[in-house]
Amino acid sequence: VSGLRAGVVVTGTEVLTGIIGDKNGPWLSERLREVGIDHAFTTVVGDRPSDVRAALDFMAAAGVDLIITSGGLGPTADDLTAEVVGEFLGRPMELDEGLEARIATILARLTRRWPNVDQEAIRAGNRKQAIIPAGATVLEPVGTAPGLVVPPAAAGSGLPLVMVLPGPPRELQPMWGAALETELMRALLEGQEAYETRIVRMMGIPESDLASTLRAIEEEDGLSLSGLEITTCLRRGEIEIATTFVPSVAESLYVDFEAALDRRYGEVIFARRGETIDEIVAGLLRDGGLTIATGESCTGGLLAARLTELPGSSSYALGGVVAYSNEAKSALLEVDPGFFPSVGAVSEEVARALAEGARSRFGASVGVGITGIAGPDGGTPDKPVGTVCIAVAGPSDARLERRLQIPGDRASVRERSATIALHLVRRLLLGPPVA
Amino acid sequence: VSGLRAGVVVTGTEVLTGIIGDKNGPWLSERLREVGIDHAFTTVVGDRPSDVRAALDFMAAAGVDLIITSGGLGPTADDLTAEVVGEFLGRPMELDEGLEARIATILARLTRRWPNVDQEAIRAGNRKQAIIPAGATVLEPVGTAPGLVVPPAAAGSGLPLVMVLPGPPRELQPMWGAALETELMRALLEGQEAYETRIVRMMGIPESDLASTLRAIEEEDGLSLSGLEITTCLRRGEIEIATTFVPSVAESLYVDFEAALDRRYGEVIFARRGETIDEIVAGLLRDGGLTIATGESCTGGLLAARLTELPGSSSYALGGVVAYSNEAKSALLEVDPGFFPSVGAVSEEVARALAEGARSRFGASVGVGITGIAGPDGGTPDKPVGTVCIAVAGPSDARLERRLQIPGDRASVRERSATIALHLVRRLLLGPPVA
Numbered sequence: 095v096s097g098l099r100a101g102v103v104v105t106g107t108e109v110l111t112g113i114i115g116d117k118n119g120p121w122l123s124e125r126l127r128e129v130g131i132d133h134a135f136t137t138v139v140g141d142r143p144s145d146v147r148a149a150l151d152f153m154a155a156a157g158v159d160l161i162i163t164s165g166g167l168g169p170t171a172d173d174l175t176a177e178v179v180g181e182f183l184g185r186p187m188e189l190d191e192g193l194e195a196r197i198a199t200i201l202a203r204l205t206r207r208w209p210n211v212d213q214e215a216i217r218a219g220n221r222k223q224a225i226i227p228a229g230a231t232v233l234e235p236v237g238t239a240p241g242l243v244v245p246p247a248a249a250g251s252g253l254p255l256v257m258v259l260p261g262p263p264r265e266l267q268p269m270w271g272a273a274l275e276t277e278l279m280r281a282l283l284e285g286q287e288a289y290e291t292r293i294v295r296m297m298g299i300p301e302s303d304l305a306s307t308l309r310a311i312e313e314e315d316g317l318s319l320s321g322l323e324i325t326t327c328l329r330r331g332e333i334e335i336a337t338t339f340v341p342s343v344a345e346s347l348y349v350d351f352e353a354a355l356d357r358r359y360g361e362v363i364f365a366r367r368g369e370t371i372d373e374i375v376a377g378l379l380r381d382g383g384l385t386i387a388t389g390e391s392c393t394g395g396l397l398a399a400r401l402t403e404l405p406g407s408s409s410y411a412l413g414g415v416v417a418y419s420n421e422a423k424s425a426l427l428e429v430d431p432g433f434f435p436s437v438g439a440v441s442e443e444v445a446r447a448l449a450e451g452a453r454s455r456f457g458a459s460v461g462v463g464i465t466g467i468a469g470p471d472g473g474t475p476d477k478p479v480g481t482v483c484i485a486v487a488g489p490s491d492a493r494l495e496r497r498l499q500i501p502g503d504r505a506s507v508r509e510r511s512a513t514i515a516l517h518l519v520r521r522l523l524l525g526p527p528v529a
Numbered sequence: 530v531s532g533l534r535a536g537v538v539v540t541g542t543e544v545l546t547g548i549i550g551d552k553n554g555p556w557l558s559e560r561l562r563e564v565g566i567d568h569a570f571t572t573v574v575g576d577r578p579s580d581v582r583a584a585l586d587f588m589a590a591a592g593v594d595l596i597i598t599s600g601g602l603g604p605t606a607d608d609l610t611a612e613v614v615g616e617f618l619g620r621p622m623e624l625d626e627g628l629e630a631r632i633a634t635i636l637a638r639l640t641r642r643w644p645n646v647d648q649e650a651i652r653a654g655n656r657k658q659a660i661i662p663a664g665a666t667v668l669e670p671v672g673t674a675p676g677l678v679v680p681p682a683a684a685g686s687g688l689p690l691v692m693v694l695p696g697p698p699r700e701l702q703p704m705w706g707a708a709l710e711t712e713l714m715r716a717l718l719e720g721q722e723a724y725e726t727r728i729v730r731m732m733g734i735p736e737s738d739l740a741s742t743l744r745a746i747e748e749e750d751g752l753s754l755s756g757l758e759i760t761t762c763l764r765r766g767e768i769e770i771a772t773t774f775v776p777s778v779a780e781s782l783y784v785d786f787e788a789a790l791d792r793r794y795g796e797v798i799f800a801r802r803g804e805t806i807d808e809i810v811a812g813l814l815r816d817g818g819l820t821i822a823t824g825e826s827c828t829g830g831l832l833a834a835r836l837t838e839l840p841g842s843s844s845y846a847l848g849g850v851v852a853y854s855n856e857a858k859s860a861l862l863e864v865d866p867g868f869f870p871s872v873g874a875v876s877e878e879v880a881r882a883l884a885e886g887a888r889s890r891f892g893a894s895v896g897v898g899i900t901g902i903a904g905p906d907g908g909t910p911d912k913p914v915g916t917v918c919i920a921v922a923g924p925s926d927a928r929l930e931r932r933l934q935i936p937g938d939r940a941s942v943r944e945r946s947a948t949i950a951l952h953l954v955r956r957l958l959l960g961p962p963v964a
Contacts (some may be wrong), residue, residue, distance in 0.1 A: 106762070108760050110571060111559070112555020112556070120546065124546070131544065133545060133575075135584065138570065138571040138573075138574075138586075139570050140569065148590070149587075152586075156587075157828070169740070212737075212741045215741040219740075264937055264941065305648065323542075327549055329548075388851070394834050396830065399853040401829070403939075403940070405904070405905050405939055411829070413853045415849065418843050418848045419891075422847055456854075504840055525614075
């Protein structure tokens with residue numbers, strides 16, 4: 095895997111200090127891979143211009159062909175990315191009057207709701223956002239900030255092309271397509287072959303096992319995997335194998351690799367093209383004309399929230415009940431009150447009753463019940479923190495249930511429980527064993 | 530704010546590409562602030578040694594006093610951080626036999642469970658992890674990888690001190706305390722005063738307004754804010770103002786600054802010490818001996834999940850109903866079926882009925898109802914995507930409701946709706962106007 099390399103510079107003290115997480119670095123990483131550019135670095139810097147400049151100099155010294163910046167394009171005086179990039183590439187700043195007018199139109203619409211807003215401050219900010227490096231290609235604003243594609247002033251300077259994008263992901267993401275359409279990006283990408291990344295997901299094996307399997311595939315099957323860039327990681331109890339390769343060179347090698355994985359792990363592989371378990375369950379419900387409802391205790395609505403996250407989910411997700419208290423479990427989901435003194439609220443019996451209750455109250459094809467102890471309090475020697483019972487009921491007479499001991503803190507126990515519940519739904523709808 | 534500066538180098542292709550998020554950069558950022566070191570950069574690089582080296586060279590060129598690396602300390606051949614750091618600082622690698630023996634003891638204990646493990650591979654990995662830059666101070670392993678504190682070989686070289694830590698947060702975090710205890714870190718930190726960061730949050734003003742307010746505070750109130758490092762950001766509709774300062778120098782300046790903010794924004798400030806709206810609502814419910822229940826349509830359980838996220842929430846969060854379909858709204862939360870043909874499912878009337886229904890079905894002091902169009906489909910000219918109605922009912926006769934137009938995609942509309950619902954609960958319980 096060789097060719098063009100890129101670096102990403104994310105600006106913003108609130109990202110550096112972790113007040114908000116960086117979504118742009120990972121998102122841009124995927125986009126770069128799609129167009130065949132190797133993502134070498136992401137550097138997060140605060141809002142100091144000298145630090146932003148140091149990051150640009152670093153990427154240039156490391157020999158990248160493209161730098162993408164995100165953030166620092168706002169209307170206030172401390173938003174200085176465009177100016178720093180202009181200086182870096184040897185281009186003076188100049189006012190783009192057409193752009194100023196277009197931003198003014200956007201601002202007039204946005205500020206209509208706030209009649210008392212400081213109009214002078216708005217005008218100053220508007221003008222500032224229209225002052226750009228001479229010779230830059232403008233990417234029209236999605237919010238109020240324009241993006242830029244800026245070439246070095248001197249040909250043969252060895253400096254990279256710089257793409258300047260706004261910080262908010264909802265502004266940055268729609269601008270990427272426009273950036274690719276610019277002549278500067280087209281020229282850069284000419285002749286590049288896009289990489290392909292395939293993602294296989296499996297459930298229920300330890301990660302260490304996978305490491306020795308990769309060795310075994312090379313030794314026993316005689317496959318040299320060096321033409322593939324393979325990354326494995328463990329997430330929420332699922333193992334993810336991401337493989338990147340140049341299709342014209344390594345497509346058949348990848349097919350052999352996936353077949354080798356299949357021979358060893360066929361039963362636990364649930365996704366071969368990057369689908370999430372959420373998407374798989376949504377597809378099974380939609381394609382089967384089925385509906386689903388939930389009865390949740392310890393997960394407190396997380397499963398319902400995941401089932402309703404995808405667009406169009408209202409066609410199969412009917413709803414759910416979050417019942418923390420035993421009274422609510424009985425009143426809303428018809429759980430037999432006799433269970434609580436006998437088997438306890440955290441039991442296969444109650445999980446099953448929650449699933450059946452959700453199914454019947456919502457008139458759904460499939461019901462899911464989850465009850466457990468997410469911690470940090472509430473554990474007992476019999477049922478320590480992390481004890482979770484999950485049941486799936488329907489369609490028709492199909493039933494599945496599990497009693498689990500999930501490691502980790504409250505957030506992990508809740509998240510893993512919801513994930514495992516989705517795997518059980520998949521298993522019930524598909525038939526073959528999964529975990 | 531001046532003094533020592535540090536850079537963080539996070540290694541790992543799976544972090545760079547976003548397969549796993551970087552937890553170490555933000556965590557180390559907080560720790561650095563606590564000991565009075567200014568965090569200047571975080572650079573994420575893949576596992577290529579030349580890229581790791583380029584990141585170290587960059588930080589050194591930018592003049593940092595300390596570099597912290599995370600990751601690349603494992604037993605396999607591609608874990609090369611210690612070697613790259615040794616080369617960077619001019620220190621040859623050497624085997625630490627005592628360390629080799631201590632790691633062997635840990636490995637013997639860990640691999641007892643796997644009798645078929647490849648013992649030769651284990652021994653090779655063990656030895657590799659004990660080969661360290663000559664003159665480095667060892668931080669004892671938490672997992673199997675030792676950490677290191679490595680000074681430059683040549684005094685006066687201008688190179689920074691390097692702290693080498695493992696990648697997994699559960700190994701990195703416990704090692705931080707041991708690293709601070711080393712003589713090398715003590716010498717670096719001598720005479721440093723810890724910074725303080727205070728976070729103020731407000732709701733319901735545009736960010737541009739805040740920018741001009743900061744100017745006004747300097748001009749009208751005559752406060753010179755240069756002794757404070759002020760970062761503002763907009764998150765989920767809330768504005769966050771994070772201010773970092775050296776207490777011995779700027780404590781009274783900060784007090785004046787907060788008072789100036791209070792005079793202008795007292796009504797919309799809801800947090801003065803970094804509390805989230807989730808924590809504030811939890812505190813109000815707990816302190817008031819109140820309980821809460823939810824009736825959600827478009828948010829699909831997100832509000833219930835947030836109300837049950839904090840440990841101990843079972844004492845006040847009774848549960849909720851997620852009702853996507855109109856039938857479920859009527860069957861489970863007693864919403865008058867006559868509303869749907871007359872005012873529509875997305876209406877103040879239905880939000881109020883969901884809130885009242887949740888309150889009565891769960892016997893809660895407070896009920897919250899949310900109904901809206903999260904998109905991307907389902908919008909009409911009258912009720913476009915983003916139209917959301919939220920109602921809060923109780924305690925006793927208190928009632929509040931809002932009809933909102935929330936910008937952004939499906940995920941934003943859902944998240945913002947849940948956030949605004951929490952603000953309405955706070956407003957209802959506290960009395961004074963918030964938004």
